[in-house]
């Protein structure tokens with residue numbers, strides 16, 4: 001996608017989001033009702049097939065052109081000791097993604113998905129959001145457009161993920177600012193912080209909330225409390241919607257990118273599936289706010305699109321059943 005010319009263009013897009021193709025949805029629903037099984041017996045697999053049919057605008061959805069995009073960025077607040085790992089790990093993991101050694105390489109491979117890694121300004125972390133906005137308006141728009149750029153019209157599914165040491169702090173701040181609740185409701189261990197470090201993380205989120213209170217426009221909130229990779233995720237979700245590309249979201253940090261948008265436009269995630277609920281305690285709360293039901297609950301808490309990539313296997317199963325099953329008439333099975 002060419003992207004958004006300005007913050008105003010992004011916010012204007014949020015007001016005119018397209019819906020699914022209702023005729024394709026209806027045709028898929030009708031097909032489900034004549035496949036050789038009791039009505040509804042494939043449970044959510046049926047819903048997933050109908051969901052994809054609507055967004056892909058075809059009665060029989062497919063997953064031939066599916067892509068995982070992992071955005072990476074660094075965070076100024078990492079210097080405050082909010083992560084169990086140093087910021088250098090972000091770039092080190094990007095190298096690992098490129099060399100094929102990360103969890104997402106194995107899981108994307110297992111799910112038959114192409115992996116795209118998009119590092120954003122790794123040498124230039126965001127500013128510490130306890131002192132000022134994380135990004136300038138330009139930086140934020142560049143990041144949003146880097147996200148939009150992974151969306152090609154005709155993609156069958158876009159699987160999203162992130163890498164960025166310190167970004168679970170940004171994610172908690174975005175959620176607390178966007179929805180009700182205090183920092184304690186949204187801050188969790190991330191890579192595994194506890195004790196004094198967890199208290200520092202809480203204090204950082206509280207300071208960010210106090211400093212940026214009142215900035216409630218979606219992009220402005222992303223700019224002040226988010227990060228390059230988080231803004232890119234938001235750009236990818238909105239660009240995918242405009243191109244009617246269905247999206248599979250990953251864990252807490254990935255989903256936090258849409259929190260500021262969902263406050264203004266609750267239906268912004270209608271083209272999204274939640275791949276899983278992660279072990280980060282606030283993820284379930286966030287999914288509740290977004291009105292998304294996760295496909296899996298495997299106790300994963302990694303990020304990198306790893307949970308979403310596993311869930312892509314479920315989506316593939318839904319598509320296979322919908323496409324390959326015989327109808328009652330074709331198979332000569334009595335339909336009751």
Ligand SMILES: Cc1cc2ncn([C@H]3O[C@H](COP(=O)(O)O)[C@@H](O)[C@H]3O)c2cc1C
Pocket residue numbers: 082083084085089093162163164165166167168169189190191192193253302303304
């Ligand atoms: C080796 C390694 C690989 C990762 N892959 C994803 N994350 C995850 O951990 C980070 C968020 O946690 P926090 O806010 O505590 O830093 C993000 O990069 C997220 O993607 C990783 C973290 C590490 C250390």
Ligand SMILES: O=C(O)c1cccnc1
Pocket residue numbers: 168189190191250251252253254278279280283301302303304
């Ligand atoms: O929910 C996630 O995706 C997550 C949780 C902890 C650390 N990194 C990612």
